[in-house]
Each structure stands twice: as C-alpha cells, then as structure tokens.
Amino acid sequence: MKTRVAVLISGAGSNMAALIDAGQAPDSGYEVALVLSNVEGAGGLAIAAAKGVATVAIPHKPFGKDREAHERVVDEALRAAGVEVVALAGYMRVLTPWLVGGWRERMLNIHPSLLPLYPGLDTHARAIAAGDAEAGCTVHLVTEGVDEGPILGQARVPIVQGDTPEALAERVKTAEHTLYPHVLSAFCKALGRD
Numbered sequence: 001m002k003t004r005v006a007v008l009i010s011g012a013g014s015n016m017a018a019l020i021d022a023g024q025a026p027d028s029g030y031e032v033a034l035v036l037s038n039v040e041g042a043g044g045l046a047i048a049a050a051k052g053v054a055t056v057a058i059p060h061k062p063f064g065k066d067r068e069a070h071e072r073v074v075d076e077a078l079r080a081a082g083v084e085v086v087a088l089a090g091y092m093r094v095l096t097p098w099l100v101g102g103w104r105e106r107m108l109n110i111h112p113s114l115l116p117l118y119p120g121l122d123t124h125a126r127a128i129a130a131g132d133a134e135a136g137c138t139v140h141l142v143t144e145g146v147d148e149g150p151i152l153g154q155a156r157v158p159i160v161q162g163d164t165p166e167a168l169a170e171r172v173k174t175a176e177h178t179l180y181p182h183v184l185s186a187f188c189k190a191l192g193r194d
C-alpha cells in the first residue's frame with residue numbers, strides 16, 4: 001500500500017506536479033491524495049485537478065493573525081482525506097508549533113539551498129553574492145525552527161560564471177523535481193517498515 005501524501009502549495013506548484021507524476025509509478029512509496037493551498041486560484045491547484053488529484057483551497061486571510069485557527073481547518077482537511085505524510089512544496093506560511101507538533105516526523109519540506117546554508121528567502125542571490133561554487137536544494141523534516149529540521153537529502157548544482165538568481169533558480173528547480181520525489185518515496189517506504 002502506498003502512503004497517502006498531501007502536498008501543500010502557495011504558488012506555481014512545479015514540485016507538486018513532479019511529486020504527483022512520480023507517485024504514480026508502481027514502485028513509488030507514496031501517492032499524492034490531496035493538494036492543498038492557502039491561496040485560492042494558486043496555479044498549482046488547476047494542474048493538480050487536471051492530473052485527477054483532489055484539491056482544496058483554504059485561504060488564510062479570513063483568519064487574520066490567528067495562524068493556528070487557519071491551521072486547524074487545514075489539519076481537518078488533511079485528516080479527513082486520510083493523509084499520512086505532508087509534503088510542503090512552496091507553501092509560504094510559517095507554521096505554528098501546534099501544526100508542526102501534530103505532524104512530527106510526518107512532514108517534509110524542500111528548500112532551495114544547501115542547508116544549513118541560506119535558510120529563509122533569496123537563497124540564490126545570497127549564494128551568488130557569496131561567491132559560492134555550487135548551490136542546490138535540501139529536503140528536510142519540518143521542525144519548529146524555519147528550515148532547520150533534520151536533512152533527508154540534498155542535490156547539488158554548479159554556479160556558473162555570470163549566473164543570475166533567475167538562471168540559478170531554474171537549474172536548482174530541475175534538481176528539486178528529481179530529489180523531492182526520490183526522498184519522499186524512500187521516506188514513505190521506510191515508514192512502512194516501522
């Protein structure tokens with residue numbers, strides 16, 4: 001039995017699309033059962049629906065500053081869909097300890113840098129400005145600290161002469177689309193053996 005995964009997005013959802021596609025392979029350890037967004041009309045929702053995956057939008061705006069109230073509705077949707085593992089993929093919300101605690105060791109994130117280098121935003125510009133020879137992406141478990149959880153996998157790409165943050169972002173994203181499904185599948189298969 002494949003592990004039921006929810007992918008949480010806020011935007012384009014290119015990682016989400018890669019996760020759905022890879023999860024359909026017979027030997028994958030997971031299947032994407034739900035795509036959830038905090039942004040109504042997020043581009044990724046239409047892509048997921050076209051791939052036959054259930055989608056739900058739960059906008060955070062009506063909840064104002066009460067992050068946990070929003071998360072309680074999100075959590076309800078995840079539980080109702082029988083989700084076992086959550087994969088954050090460009091979900092632009094800082095999570096409260098309440099949601100993180102409820103999905104401890106069951107929630108993954110992908111970050112576009114070689115953590116622990118460059119947590120937070122503008123990772124590509126920062127790597128170029130530092131004169132780094134390589135950049136990359138990291139899949140990690142989600143803990144209370146932003147971009148801080150135990151690392152499950154990384155992929156590296158070169159930074160080339162005259163690189164722009166946009167060009168580097170594209171190179172890193174291509175690596176993300178391979179890394180995330182690979183790590184998520186292995187993670188879910190290991191869960192099954194517990």
Ligand code: GRF
Nearest residue numbers: 012013014015090110111112
């Ligand atoms: C990716 O670069 C990911 O590493 C970061 O947010 C971006 C999401 O892009 N967390 P997409 O929506 O998957 O295209």
